[in-house]
Amino acid sequence: MRATLALCAALIFAAPASAATLRGPADIASLASAADAVVHGKVVRAGSDWAGGDPHSGQIYTRVTLRPLSWWKGSGPAEIVVLVAGGAVAGIGQLVPGSARFEPGEEVVVFLRRRGPQSLPGKEPPVFDVERWALGKFSVAGGGARARATRDRAGVACVGCGASEEDRLPLAELRAQVGAVLRKGRK
Amino acid sequence: MGSLRSALGVAALASALAVPARAFTRSTAGPGGPCLFWAQPGHSFVIDASATPDVPPASAFDAVRRSFATWAGVQCAHLTFPDQGLSTDPANRKIGYVPGGNNINLVLWRTANCSSGAVPAGDPCLTEGNCGNKYDCWDHGDSVIAVTTTTFNRSTGQIFDADIELNDSNPSGGSHFIFTTADCPAGSSTCLCSGAQTDACAHYDVQNTVTHEAGHSIGLDHTTVQDATMYAFAPEGEESKRALHQDDIDGVCAIYPDGEPTTCDGGAVVLVDAGPVDAGGPAASSGGGCASAPGTPGSSDGALVAVALGCGALLARRRRRRHPLGGVPPG
Numbered sequence: 001m002r003a004t005l006a007l008c009a010a011l012i013f014a015a016p017a018s019a020a021t022l023r024g025p026a027d028i029a030s031l032a033s034a035a036d037a038v039v040h041g042k043v044v045r046a047g048s049d050w051a052g053g054d055p056h057s058g059q060i061y062t063r064v065t066l067r068p069l070s071w072w073k074g075s076g077p078a079e080i081v082v083l084v085a086g087g088a089v090a091g092i093g094q095l096v097p098g099s100a101r102f103e104p105g106e107e108v109v110v111f112l113r114r115r116g117p118q119s120l121p122g123k124e125p126p127v128f129d130v131e132r133w134a135l136g137k138f139s140v141a142g143g144g145a146r147a148r149a150t151r152d153r154a155g156v157a158c159v160g161c162g163a164s165e166e167d168r169l170p171l172a173e174l175r176a177q178v179g180a181v182l183r184k185g186r187k
Numbered sequence: 188m189g190s191l192r193s194a195l196g197v198a199a200l201a202s203a204l205a206v207p208a209r210a211f212t213r214s215t216a217g218p219g220g221p222c223l224f225w226a227q228p229g230h231s232f233v234i235d236a237s238a239t240p241d242v243p244p245a246s247a248f249d250a251v252r253r254s255f256a257t258w259a260g261v262q263c264a265h266l267t268f269p270d271q272g273l274s275t276d277p278a279n280r281k282i283g284y285v286p287g288g289n290n291i292n293l294v295l296w297r298t299a300n301c302s303s304g305a306v307p308a309g310d311p312c313l314t315e316g317n318c319g320n321k322y323d324c325w326d327h328g329d330s331v332i333a334v335t336t337t338t339f340n341r342s343t344g345q346i347f348d349a350d351i352e353l354n355d356s357n358p359s360g361g362s363h364f365i366f367t368t369a370d371c372p373a374g375s376s377t378c379l380c381s382g383a384q385t386d387a388c389a390h391y392d393v394q395n396t397v398t399h400e401a402g403h404s405i406g407l408d409h410t411t412v413q414d415a416t417m418y419a420f421a422p423e424g425e426e427s428k429r430a431l432h433q434d435d436i437d438g439v440c441a442i443y444p445d446g447e448p449t450t451c452d453g454g455a456v457v458l459v460d461a462g463p464v465d466a467g468g469p470a471a472s473s474g475g476g477c478a479s480a481p482g483t484p485g486s487s488d489g490a491l492v493a494v495a496l497g498c499g500a501l502l503a504r505r506r507r508r509r510h511p512l513g514g515v516p517p518g
Contacts, residue, residue: 021332021396021421023364034330051317058283059336061316083316085327085336092286093216093341095223096334097403113328116301116318117308127314132330157399157409157419159332159391 020098024161026135028174032181035111035131037074040140040175041066043106044079048087060094062087064102065125066110072178074112081127083115097155100130100137109149109174111136135161140171147171211417211438212408214337221344222451223337223406228443229259229266230349230404235280235295236273239355239366242393246368248273250393251294254401257431263440266405281320284338284348292404293350294397296366297325300356319352329358333396335403344451349404351397365390371426379424388424395421395428407438 032038044065051057064082086096102108112128130136134156138149151167213222234251238244255268271291274280284290297319299305305324312318319326327334331354338348357363367389371378380388389395402417409419415432431439443449 020327020334021399022330023332023423024330052311052315055286056288057317058281058285058288058320059317060283060338081314083314085316085334088217088341091341092284092347093220093339094283095214095216095337095339097214097337097408098331098334116306116310116313118313124314129328132328153419154409157421159421159423159425161420 021157024158026161027165028177029181031111032178036114037112038072038178039068040070040109041068043102043104045104046102060087060089079125081125083127098133100134107140109138149174210411211434214406214408216341216344223339223344223346224449225346229268230292231269231271233271233274233291233293236275239296241366242368247393250368251397254394254397257398261436261439263445264443265445280323282336282350290348296353296355298355299324301326303359325354325356329361332364333400335400351400366393368393376427377425392426395426399428406442410434
């Protein structure tokens, strides 16, 4: 009976995944070398608005505030902002498939690219893009030694991505791979 | 045990009847949101006249037109893509949607790179977004080849605007994408140029890329069918996505069936003129632009209904067996 119910639930709730076209590869090593920063952190909040608060900009962005638990590459303040194309304002939604998606409370590892030379008056947190969009974000689930990092490629069309690229691996393994790239880069 | 088998049989049969094998996926207004669709099947498009310096402009324009014509040629759908010509006004080189504004569905190449000097240091767009529109530059990172930005009514899924941007900019540290329009040799669907070769070979084929992106602009997401235009992976030099696979055809015909109303998850779209949406957008359906009718073959709602029916039958049988009095549990 339980198995039958589980089968039914799986069939009913299995939703098809929902594009930007990117050039690969998107393996951990290439992401780590290309990124300005690699952060393991937690999403504090996420909110969408027209760029600059102006509907005449035509573009909606989602600002994701991230609290780094640790910086695997680079360093920075206690909070940073990740700017993601797309979002929703009142009755209007804007879809930019391939953008990384974040949920408040989500634990993530993100490969970040600094958005140009910013002037940061006061205590404004630095603003980043996600390197290679959704391919540069891993979601972390589970704790301690069992923590695993998972990447969702749903919205991305990739030219030149390799079949051997890992989308699900232990968090410790992900960190080790990033660390190996950084050590190699310092030699 | 017999009842278990028969109920599972009901579920399997109903599911099989409702869902022919298919893999296409419709874009949605976020997780759990309505699927995206154009109220009128298809959409107009404007090509920015600057095109790409990689190929003669006329061949780039033809490639874009052929991309939309490919989708318009699907017999079981009824899509039209009115070509509104070339735009020569730099002020039109803007992506996105302005509520109440004069919006066009634009196809353009960006040749400047926002990360390589096109944006002054400290400009607010670096922290707020929109550098691409403000400085006419590519603002999506050096690895991204093409992006479709779709704006829609959040509650109904009705699309207002779809723009396709192609990255022809020179990144600071890497090589830029070379767009091509030449045909592969007959019988080949992939023909990566080697060395200085430019004839009968491809790098990033315009028609291959735009046909895929145009699929997004009409409401299709990625499929799991590897030979389909809407498949998410492609090698450089590929041209096979110029032609639609049956899965792409099934997808577009599920949304825009010929002679029938546009559908959303199997239900006919019900458009109700209810004035502007609250952010100042155009008239949109308040009564549920994506109203669901009973499931139809090939629809995900149809699948849901079928599975739910089968499972319901199974559970009802089990419940009746345990509680012969119409399933009322003992008090």
